[in-house]
Amino acid sequence: MDTEYLKEYLKRKGATLVGVGDVTQALSRELIHLTKGISLAMNRGLTRDTNQLLAGLQKLTQEWLKKQGYRSFSIPPDSDRWKDKLITRLYPLVSHKTAATCSGLGWIGKNGLIINEFYGSKLSWSTVLTDAPLTIDRPITESQCGDCDLCVKHCPSGAVTGSNWSRRDPLQEIVRYERCRSLKGKRRHFSEKPNCGLCITICPYSRNGLSHPTGNRKSEQEILQKS
DSSP states (O other), rough: OOHHHHHHHHTTTTEEEEEEOOOOGGGOGGGGOOEEEEEEEEEEEEEEHHHHHHHHHHHHHHHHHHHHHHOOEEEOOOOGGGSGGGGGGGEEESHHHHHHHTSOEEOOOOTTSSBEEEBBBOEEEEEEEEEEEOOOOOOBBOOOOOOEEEHHHOOOOOOOOOOOOOOOTTTTTOOOOHHHHHHHHOOOTTTTSOOOOHHTTTHHHHHSSOOOOTOOOHHHHHHHHHH
């Protein structure tokens, strides 16, 4: 099956990154037949428009797979703007982080987010599961954050523990999410954002990597002055 054709097709349609991984170990009994995870990323902030674009890429992916005679299932883009809606019940089935790391597109950083070596944590993600015999990419199984602890030191809620992610220890606490949510609840100007975002912008991979099309790189000092 022409996996590279599918990747290039989706990139022409707007995807920034496309990877394929074996997600068998992360699947529930209901989805165990869909062992390949297609990870889709866009170099855009997490907004309603981005969610719609990612959903469009998922639809194109599923249409292509159906024409080839294979089954598929989409896990929608993450967004707390859909909080309490039926669609959010699909999120726990397979994590976008799992699909991305299994596809070799990034690792889970100390900030609890997917970090890509070129784009940092600035990407938005979605996933399509399939039973198609696609060629899988080499997975990333260990953090590449090393000794960097900028997100730990500058997290305003003290939510980032400083632990390095490893697929060998999936239950390790990397972020204390209740602290992150608590901070958001106390600050009104976070109401339309998924989080404060400082752990994204302070990350060297995000600051030194490829910027959003409409954004500019910022220095650490500029970021901290605005936080």
